Amino acid sequence: MVTRKSEETHSQGQRRHGIRIAAALAAGAVAGLAGVYGIGSFVGNVDAAECRPAVALAKRLAPLARGEVAALTPAETPLRVPDLSFRDAGGAAHRLAEWRGRTVLLNLWATWCVPCRKEMPALDALQGQLGGPDFDVVAINIDTRDPDKPRSWLHEVGINRLAYYADDTARAFRDLKSVGRAFGMPTTLLVDPSGCEIGNVAGPAEWASADAIKLVGAAVAR
Numbered sequence: 001m002v003t004r005k006s007e008e009t010h011s012q013g014q015r016r017h018g019i020r021i022a023a024a025l026a027a028g029a030v031a032g033l034a035g036v037y038g039i040g041s042f043v044g045n046v047d048a049a050e051c052r053p054a055v056a057l058a059k060r061l062a063p064l065a066r067g068e069v070a071a072l073t074p075a076e077t078p079l080r081v082p083d084l085s086f087r088d089a090g091g092a093a094h095r096l097a098e099w100r101g102r103t104v105l106l107n108l109w110a111t112w113c114v115p116c117r118k119e120m121p122a123l124d125a126l127q128g129q130l131g132g133p134d135f136d137v138v139a140i141n142i143d144t145r146d147p148d149k150p151r152s153w154l155h156e157v158g159i160n161r162l163a164y165y166a167d168d169t170a171r172a173f174r175d176l177k178s179v180g181r182a183f184g185m186p187t188t189l190l191v192d193p194s195g196c197e198i199g200n201v202a203g204p205a206e207w208a209s210a211d212a213i214k215l216v217g218a219a220v221a222r
Contacts, residue, residue, distance in 0.1 A: 051078030051196035058198050061218055065199065067211035072190070072199045079197040081106065081189060082175040086140050089151065089164040097195065099136060103220045104191040105207070107139040108173055111150050113185040115204040120159055125208035126216065128161040135220045137207075141166040142173050142185075190219055 058074035065072040084096045084106075096106070107123055109116035120139070127137040139162050141150040147168055154164065167173075176182035181189060181200055188205065190198040198219055206212060 048078045050194050051080055054078065054192040054194065054196035054198050057192065057219065057222060061198065061215060064211070064215040064218055068206035068209035069201070069212045069215050071201050071203060071205055072215070073201070074199045075197045079179060079181075081181075081191050081195055081197055082179060083195070084140065084167070084172040084175055086165045086167040086172060094165065096138070096191075099138060099191075100195055101193050102133070103135045103193060103198075103216075103222075105135075105137045105216065106189045106191055107137065108142055108176070108182065108185065108187045109139055110141060110143050110185055111153050112143070116186040117153070117157075119186060119204040119207060120154070120162075121157065122206050122208035122212075124159045124161045126212065129208070129213060130216060130220065131161065135216070137162055138165060140172050142168075142170040144168050144170055190216070192219075192222075 055075050055078055058076070062074045065074060081096065085093065086095075087093055096104075105123070105126065109120065111117065123137050123139055131137060141164070143150050143166070147166065150166065151164060154160075154162075173182050173185075173187070176187060176189070181187065181197070184202060186204055188201040190200070192198050207216075
């Protein structure tokens with residue numbers, strides 16, 4: 001004989017089973033989206049312990065993100081910048097991790113990008129003014145055709161203080177896009193000595209301006 005109590009127990013068990021199934025389906029959906037949109041890469045890229053100081057620094061620098069660098073978005077959550085791979089003018093392979101211990105202004109540019117070309121002289125001037133053991137501008141060209149074109153263009157316009165780096169596969173752009181930091185060109189990230197994001201700029205900025213020098217100088221001084 002089935003009692004009212006046994007019916008309630010059975011009903012509760014069915015509800016719990018249904019909840020478990022729904023949770024499993026939701027988890028599967030998230031995993032599927034992660035595979036398609038790179039969400040898994042974004043979540044797994046956060047190193048809270050090591051990147052928290054970069055977020056704290058970003059908060060202190062926020063008042064300096066004004067004028068010519070008002071477009072800089074200070075980091076609000078810890079983010080380890082992907083260890084991008086690229087080559088120098090001689091073809092030697094490099095990774096962004098080689099710059100650990102220095103503050104880096106990481107910039108992706110291309111000759112087909114008009115705003116990129118316009119800001120290159122300012123990046124060159126910033127490197128000339130602040131570049132050294134504690135700071136470096138790492139500008140990576142992502143032209144996928146005619147590898148000689150960007151080097152010729154830099155020579156023509158007199159860019160001579162920036163080291164030449166290139167990624168003719170444009171994987172560096174895709175890697176940054178996978179963590180939500182590259183949706184157009186140019187793309188620039190201010191990175192701390194631990195390889196963590198301090199802030200990012202989507203689009204061009206006047207990096208040789210007094211506003212930029214003050215902001216970047218404060219980031220280097222920490």
